[in-house]
Amino acid sequence: MSFKHLPLLGAAEIIGALGLSPEQTAAAADMAHRVAQSAWRRRGPRKSGQSYEEFAATVSDCAWLTMFEFGALLALGRRREALLLADASRVVHQAARTAARK
Structure with missing residues (x-):
């Protein structure tokens, strides 16, 4: 488990709001890093020279906090909510990218 890149205050709020155990917290942090590593492996040519x-x-x-909360919801067995969070995040980020291009 690594909290190296996670904003600690935000992570603490999620831990408290969801009532995560230490094991669930570790699983959520690991999930956030696995998602980030997956994105790093699929990065485009513009960022291909970057280390993880x-x-x-x-x-x-x-x-980071969205990925952490996604992992936390999965650790709690709340898969449907985790998938809804992921879908909402994609929509918001896509809208932000589209607005930035205009």
Whole structure:
């Protein structure tokens, strides 16, 4: 488990709000890092020279917390809510990218 890139105050709020155990917290942190590593492996040619640490440092706090909450919901057995969170996150990030291009 690594909290290296997770915003600690935000993670603490999620831990408290969901009532996570230490094991569930560890699983959620691991999930956040696995998702980030997956994104790093699929990065485009523009970012292909970045190490994982460089890439992880550019991930927004909001994205880290979303990935952490996704993992927390899965650790709690709340798969449907986790998938809804992931879908909502994709929609919001896609809308932000579209707005940034205009």
